Amino acid sequence: MSGLEEQGAGGFEHIYEPGDPGTTAAATTLLLLHGTGGDERDLLPLARQLAPGSGLLSPRGKVLEGGASRRFFRRLAVGELDIPDLVNRTDDLAAFVRASADTYGFDPARILALGFSNGANIAVSLLFRHPGLLLAAALLRPMLPYEPDSDLDLSGTRVLVAAGGLDPYVPADQSHELGRRLTQAGASVDFRMEDAAGHGLTQADLEALAAWLAG
Secondary structure (H helix, E strand, O other): OOOOEEEOHHHOOEEEEOOOOOOHHHHOEEEEEOOOOOOOOOOHHHHHHHOOOOEEEEEOOOEEEOOOEEEOOOEEEOOEEOHHHHHHHHHHHHHHHHHHHHHHOOOOOOEEEEEEOHHHHHHHHHHHHOOOOOOEEEEEOOOOOOOOOOOOOOOOOEEEEEEEOOOOOOOHHHHHHHHHHHHHOOOEEEEEEEOOOOOOOOHHHHHHHHHHHHO
């Protein structure tokens, strides 16, 4: 399958772009998970720039907040997540990713999540609830949504955590706690705290992400 595809199959409106068979990156598919208020197109330019040749799977969050702002799961207030809804929608997203691998024929063992904010939080939940689904995950401004199971095994999983020391939505100590939980579970964690950064991404974040993806 070639070109850009946008469909509603599997319960998510999404865009799929196959990898370039002429590149080594074609074996990897990036699962792009946008932040609050975004959609399936938000992270495409960044992914094409930083991971040229990779396949791209970008779903649109199904939750409408305030009638217009899209998210992957509900929240009760800023910083207060609806955990039962997050758990259910995490499982829904995992089923979509597996079904997409069958539909489009990409390697289910080489899926790398790239999530920002709300998208990063559901990527964390994917790691916690479906270990092995993701080969790696780049988490941009994530929080620790809930405590993982004590026997969680993320051995062999690479994770980038990019946090901002002045993030008004995610306290720095919570970012550090997420990094500790992932490390305790056996993940190979690259933790980066930019002390002067807020919730928005900086050039330093993008440079760190590019280096991590290249690795």
